[in-house]
Each structure stands twice: as C-alpha cells, then as structure tokens.
Amino acid sequence: EAQLVESGGGLVQPGGSLRLSCAASGFVFSSYSMAWVRQAPGKGLEWVSQISAGARTTMYADPVKGRFTISRDNAKRTLYLQMDSLKPEDTAVYYCARGRTAYANNGYDPNSRGQGTRVTVSS
Numbered sequence: 001e002a003q004l005v006e007s008g009g010g011l012v013q014p015g016g017s018l019r020l021s022c023a024a025s026g027f028v029f030s031s032y033s034m035a036w037v038r039q040a041p042g043k044g045l046e047w048v049s050q051i052s053a054g055a056r057t058t059m060y061a062d063p064v065k066g067r068f069t070i071s072r073d074n075a076k077r078t079l080y081l082q083m084d085s086l087k088p089e090d091t092a093v094y095y096c097a098r099g100r101t102a103y104a105n106n107g108y109d110p111n112s113r114g115q116g117t118r119v120t121v122s123s
Contacts, residue, residue, distance in 0.1 A: 009117030022096030033099030
C-alpha cells in the first residue's frame, strides 16, 4: 500500500521561501511520476506540479510557473517542492500524490495523497 508523508510547511511572509518534502513507501517510487497538489481554504483540489519517474520531465500550473521547482531523489524515495517568491494566494494544504504512470502528463491518483502539510503565506 502506497504511503506518502509530507513535511516542511509553515508560516512564511510574502516573498519568502519554503521547501516541502514527501517521503514515499509501499510502492516502487522510481517507477511512477509524482505530483504536488494543493487545497486552499474553501476551495477544491488544485494540481500544482508533476515530475516524471526519471525526473526528465517537469510540469507546472501557470500560477506557480517560474516560482516553484519540483524535484525528486529516487535513491531516497523522496519528492521535493522548492517554493520561492511565495504569495498569499499560495496559502493551502499541500499534498504529494502518486502519478498514474511514469509520465508526468498522465495525471495522478488523488486517493494516494498523504496527510498534507499546511503552508500559510501572510505578513
């Protein structure tokens, strides 16, 4: 059974940075693309970014393009999200999720999400 544990969230001022991590277990991490998704207060789930199994392909939602960087370490079975130039509208619970396939453009399984890590961007 896939298990994902997110960490690294917190309170940060606008313009600040955070680095999220996601530790994976229970499946062959290096065989799947991985995604970050978020849920802002009172809103639905929003796809943020995805990386292919071999890390050759990355994709980003327009609101975070140029500010967020997704990466992974297959040896450590860990997914990362470097978030820079944070804005109040980035405030949300961030989840990692397993992709449906090895490719970054084939979606993700929303039921594979971990418990999430809360990011609050406020002065």
